[in-house]
Amino acid sequence: MKPSDPNTPAAKIWDFFASVRLTVVLLLILAATSTIGTLVPQNASPSDYFNTYGPFLYRLFAILDIFDMYHSWWFQFLLLLLTLNIIVCSLNRLSGTWKIVFRKNPGFVLERFRKIPNKPVFNDSRPLETLKPLFVSRIKRRFGTVLMEDTEKGFCVFAEKGRWTRLGVYTVHLSVILLLIGALVGSFFGFEGFVTIPEGQAKSRIRLRKTGVVLPLDFAIRCDAFHVSFYESGTPKEFRSDLTIVENGNPVAKKSIRVNDPMHYKGISIFQSSYGKLPPDTVTLKMESEETKLEYRKKASAGQKIDLPEGAGSFIYRDFKSRYFFRGRDLGETVFGTLIPPGGTPKKIVLPLRFPGFDRMRKDTMVFSVETVEPRYYTGLQVSKDPGVWVVYSGFMIMIVGCYITFFMSHKRLCVEVMQKGNGNQVHVTGTANKNKMSMDAVVDKMARELAG
Amino acid sequence: MTSSFILSVITFVLGLSATLYIAAWVFKKASVGKAATWIAFAGVVGQTAGILLRWMESYQLGIGHAPLSNLYESLVFFSWTLMVIYLVVERAYGNRVIGAFVAPIAFLAMAYASLSPNINDRIQPLVPALKSNWLIAHVITCFIGYAAFAIAFGISLMYLIKQKEGRQQGRLLSLFPENRLLENLNHQMVTFGFLFLSAGIITGSVWANSAWGSYWSWDPKETWSLITWLVYAILLHARLMRGWHGKRLAYISIIGFGAVLFTYFGVNLLPGLHSYAQ
Ligand code: HEM
Numbered sequence: 001m002k003p004s005d006p007n008t009p010a011a012k013i014w015d016f017f018a019s020v021r022l023t024v025v026l027l028l029i030l031a032a033t034s035t036i037g038t039l040v041p042q043n044a045s046p047s048d049y050f051n052t053y054g055p056f057l058y059r060l061f062a063i064l065d066i067f068d069m070y071h072s073w074w075f076q077f078l079l080l081l082l083t084l085n086i087i088v089c090s091l092n093r094l095s096g097t098w099k100i101v102f103r104k105n106p107g108f109v110l111e112r113f114r115k116i117p118n119k120p121v122f123n124d125s126r127p128l129e130t131l132k133p134l135f136v137s138r139i140k141r142r143f144g145t146v147l148m149e150d151t152e153k154g155f156c157v158f159a160e161k162g163r164w165t166r167l168g169v170y171t172v173h174l175s176v177i178l179l180l181i182g183a184l185v186g187s188f189f190g191f192e193g194f195v196t197i198p199e200g201q202a203k204s205r206i207r208l209r210k211t212g213v214v215l216p217l218d219f220a221i222r223c224d225a226f227h228v229s230f231y232e233s234g235t236p237k238e239f240r241s242d243l244t245i246v247e248n249g250n251p252v253a254k255k256s257i258r259v260n261d262p263m264h265y266k267g268i269s270i271f272q273s274s275y276g277k278l279p280p281d282t283v284t285l286k287m288e289s290e291e292t293k294l295e296y297r298k299k300a301s302a303g304q305k306i307d308l309p310e311g312a313g314s315f316i317y318r319d320f321k322s323r324y325f326f327r328g329r330d331l332g333e334t335v336f337g338t339l340i341p342p343g344g345t346p347k348k349i350v351l352p353l354r355f356p357g358f359d360r361m362r363k364d365t366m367v368f369s370v371e372t373v374e375p376r377y378y379t380g381l382q383v384s385k386d387p388g389v390w391v392v393y394s395g396f397m398i399m400i401v402g403c404y405i406t407f408f409m410s411h412k413r414l415c416v417e418v419m420q421k422g423n424g425n426q427v428h429v430t431g432t433a434n435k436n437k438m439s440m441d442a443v444v445d446k447m448a449r450e451l452a453g
Numbered sequence: 454m455t456s457s458f459i460l461s462v463i464t465f466v467l468g469l470s471a472t473l474y475i476a477a478w479v480f481k482k483a484s485v486g487k488a489a490t491w492i493a494f495a496g497v498v499g500q501t502a503g504i505l506l507r508w509m510e511s512y513q514l515g516i517g518h519a520p521l522s523n524l525y526e527s528l529v530f531f532s533w534t535l536m537v538i539y540l541v542v543e544r545a546y547g548n549r550v551i552g553a554f555v556a557p558i559a560f561l562a563m564a565y566a567s568l569s570p571n572i573n574d575r576i577q578p579l580v581p582a583l584k585s586n587w588l589i590a591h592v593i594t595c596f597i598g599y600a601a602f603a604i605a606f607g608i609s610l611m612y613l614i615k616q617k618e619g620r621q622q623g624r625l626l627s628l629f630p631e632n633r634l635l636e637n638l639n640h641q642m643v644t645f646g647f648l649f650l651s652a653g654i655i656t657g658s659v660w661a662n663s664a665w666g667s668y669w670s671w672d673p674k675e676t677w678s679l680i681t682w683l684v685y686a687i688l689l690h691a692r693l694m695r696g697w698h699g700k701r702l703a704y705i706s707i708i709g710f711g712a713v714l715f716t717y718f719g720v721n722l723l724p725g726l727h728s729y730a731q
Binding site (some may be wrong): 023 | 666667720
């Protein structure tokens with residue numbers, strides 16, 4: 001992979017990207033610049049920025065894309081450099097690692113093990129021919145590959161395991177690349193949109209969050225019903241939308257979605273995101289006659305004229321507002337209507353739900369109030385598509401497995417040398433590992449105890 | 454007896470244990486150190502009981518969720534994890550001076566949770582967004598990671614103190630573990646923490662994706678957890694460069710823990726949507 005002549009520009013570029021120093025610098029720059037986007041709120045409106053930062057900083061930030069910095073050209077460029085860095089660095093070292101991992105015959109250099117200081121030593125008086133099969137079988141229990149050789153003064157047993165764990169760090173780096181690729185796929189082939197649907201209605205167009213562009217879908221989403229429930233304290237407990245997907249006029253899929261439980265259809269995901277109240281279709285009016293002291297109840301639908309009892313004329317339910325200010329006080333949900341007395345001029349009447357006596361102020365013979373309204377909601381849905389999500393998720397999995405292998409497993413090699421000395425034998429146990437040397441010391445001690453026992 | 458009461462008693466138990474660890478180190482009294490360990494152990498047992506009781510109480514209230522849903526509960530869990538990991542390390546390496554640097558952190562976390570007027574220790578029902586098993590996995594993994602980083606922080610402090618006064622071989626340093634062990638422990642705790650922080654960020658983003666349809670949206674809390682992750686990634690790679698050993702790595706470990714604290718508390722001072730605490 002590496003260009004063979006070290007003086008060509010290609011080789012210089014290769015070396016630049018192969019260095020861990022570059023990695024540290026890039027990670028440092030990424031960490032430092034990432035803080036900017038947490039100090040300057042992202043994607044707010046230009047006028048807010050202008051008012052907060054003033055003309056000079058505003059211009060500067062706008063040029064540097066600070067208001068959407070994680071998608072700015074320079075941030076993306078840093079990520080590109082990091083990707084090249086990982087790829088080149090990994091390729092550079094992979095061939096060396098590959099040779100160690102996939103070697104046919106494990107190579108052991110006895111001299112190297114002999115040089116290791118502070119190794120456990122013990123004496124064993126049994127004959128060499130007894131010890132050979134005994135040691136080999138005991139070591140085999142803990143190590144995959146075991147090899148025995150005769151030496152000048154006795155014999156030695158080599159063993160190793162976990163050669164493949166040397167590949168762990170490459171999988172970690174691969175996972176980082178998968179995350180970046182997955183994010184790229186998502187930003188090119190995915191979208192994030194939003195739609196609000198009143199109960200009982202269907203919509204097949206959504207509005208994209210970033211650009212505000214309207215995007216038609218291949219199907220319509222119908223909201224059959226929306227439910228919201230609250231805890232006693234008033235905090236929301238559950239939001240639920242009963243949705244039906246309608247394609248070419250046929251319902252093809254149904255699901256009740258909640259927060260944390262979205263619906264997926266044809267690669268598009270639909271999430272419960274917000275909700276709101278709509279003016280009710282019908283309200284139940286209560287009328288009290290001051291003359292006859294009789295009470296009447298009648299349903300009124302929006303915009304429809306209804307006849308009133310006792311020849312009092314007719315009434316039209318015009319409007320509904322969730323807040324109504326009267327003398328500076330918010331009276332809450334309020335129904336607005338028009339009263340048309342027989343032969344008289346139409347009058348506007350205001351009926352706050354929480355204050356049934358409000359209409360008495362008109363001092364008319366008929367007092368109106370609203371008894372019940374049928375609440376109607378619209379649901380706010382996040383509609384998004386991200387074909388890169390599975391690439392990202394596989395990156396997630398590989399990263400965890402890779403980190404575990406890299407951090408907590410190692411390529412361990414063991415050498416047990418038995419030398420005849422006087423009447424008995426002296427046994428030396430040594431081991432090496434490509435990392436976590438201290439834990440290898442523990443493995444060596446344990447092995448020595450097992451062999452001596 | 455309520456769980457909040459048990460946990461506030463435990464705060465004092467851990468405070469006593471931390472004091473004894475420090476006393477054992479300063480006055481070189483092995484018996485005091487032993488007492489510190491036993492009290493720490495009792496504290497952890499009590500904490501476990503408190504957490505389990507809180508879990509049961511939430512079911513009795515008809516709310517029913519794991520005690521990992523707000524700042525109070527996460528601080529208690531952090532302190533618990535920190536002490537558990539510490540006791541394992543103490544057992545493995547037989548050195549109690551580390552306790553003088555770690556137990557106070559566990560105590561402070563509990564004290565802050567129990568005593569701060571800004572922190573509500575009532576069991577609260579979950580808002581819809583928090584009802585997710587991914588959230589539980591997210592909190593558990595993140596706080597195991599944070600606890601490991603806290604221990605790495607304590608160990609790095611010890612390392613730096615030792616380097617500063619290394620030549621005089623002060624009386625206070627005689628019981629310190631050798632450099633090699635401190636370096637090794639710092640690295641072990643950082644790798645352990647890195648694995649769990651990675652898992653924490655991952656479970657958090659899977660949760661965000663199932664709740665809001667986007668696995669990463671650069672909100673300040675997310676971004677700060679990424680910054681923390683990058684700092685520790687820097688540490689892991691700096692080791693590979695010539696001349697980057699002991700002291701410099703200890704500094705990065707301390708900066709990393711600073712980033713952890715900022716992710717945990719500081720982000721609430723920034724504008725954002727993710728903040729737990731209220
Ligand atoms: C965010 C990006 C990255 C992450 C999360 C990451 C993660 C890791 C991890 C966890 C290790 C293992 C450290 C240890 O054994 O203690 C490692 C080692 C390493 N990384 Fe990275 N890395 C990243 C980027 C890079 C890049 C861009 C390079 C390119 C030079 C690189 C080069 C290396 C090398 C050479 C090793 C040592 C491998 C060995 O010990 O044989 N890393 N990385």
